[in-house]
Amino acid sequence: MAETHSLQDMRQQAAVAAKVFIQRDYTNGTVCQFQTKFPSELETRIDKQQFEETVRTLNNLYAEAEKLGSQSYIEGCLACLTAYTVFLCMETHYEKVLKKIAKYIQEQNDKIYTPRGLLLTDPIERGLRVVEVTIFEDRSLTR
């Protein structure tokens, strides 16, 4: 049974071995979607299903943020009528979903990725271009 590593423990012995960048998937246009293809560098660290599940959930969340539906139209029209001053007191739908995404990534990191010596970076910190996966050196696990 592998030891459970606390975040602190792992960080103390951590050195970055490599970084993998999950690129955007443009087959459906300019909506924010990431490729679900499993990168070969992660084969030894994490289960393919697990990883694809994470990326798929992220894609669904971004699709929800950019959805063109009645809610976005109402928000757009209301904002226009008030000369967009309504956003001084209200959060946009996209920002609300971005908060959800940040929470989801934090949760995934804590539960799944950090114990395996990996770290997901929120794509918003990289301009929504890539999902950066940091791979830490495996020193502690080979005791």
Next chain:
Amino acid sequence: MSAVMITRKVRKWEKLPGKNTFCCDGRVMMARQKGVFYLTLFLIVGTCSLFFAFECPYLAVHLSPAIPVFAVLLFLFVMAMLLRTSFSDPGVLPRALQEEATFIEMEIEAANGNVPAGQRPPPRIRNVQINNQIVKLKYCYTCKIFRPPRASHCSICDNCVDRFDHHCPWVGNCVGKRNYRYFYLFTMSLSLLTIYIFTFNIVHVVMRSVDKGFLNTLKETPGTVLEVLVCFFTLWSVVGLTGFHTYLISLNQTTNEDIKGSWSGKNRVQNPYSHKNIVKNCCEVLCGPTYPSVLDRRGLMHEDSVCSCSICYMHHHHHHFEQLQQQQQQQPSATNHETHSSTHPQ
């Protein structure tokens, strides 16, 4: 030895590459050359002031007080849209950090294979298929990224902008994904305002001339002549521009694509982003989601004297771990996460 260095709070906008000017501690973002923008402001505010000073008192009394009220509302809307277009982030894409740039370079080299010495390497292009159409993504040498579809690099601001439309000197900023709808509403409301002022100038001159004669009218309200001149020349350009952008929106195209003839129909290329439905295209561009800025302008930067990359975005996790490692070596007690921002181990 760890020295305590009190670093002043540096916000990320101070270290952003690109030729933008920032105001209000990063809240306002504009291009460097602002001369024409001041001219736009002067023309709009000046003409409206003349209208309120000369025409409105007469028209409010002789026609209806609703006229100046509506003019005020329209003027406020125009100013709000102009300032929103000028001061907001058009959709700038942040440049790739060192590791991402290296990763992409390695991918490019792997894709190109071995190039014999002396031969020019093939251009860096990535092909993606969007809605059954092959779109070529170009590599940006300045930003070190493959530009997303519809993004373009603005040479004036030295940034890659998402859904780049054009750089507008009149608003002093690029027009891109995030501020296109404000730009469109600005041109449209400005057209309405110009037509409104022009019409009521004519009405005013006619009404007064009936009473006092044409030349006397002009002597009493000299501002009218100036306003009519400004409105006449503005009308042609602004109304034309509004019409042009209405056409672009209905086809879901950008000015950049239109100029380059990307979807002009030769070689059977069609616009893969268009919904083939005018209403849907308009709804997407004007009532679509409000995209957030991916440039974190007001975030705090963590000063790192040994940082290898010149653009020190928040390498929060990597830097954080190094700090904790070093602090752990010096003090075996549990470290407090809050202290690392003010102490700088050396």
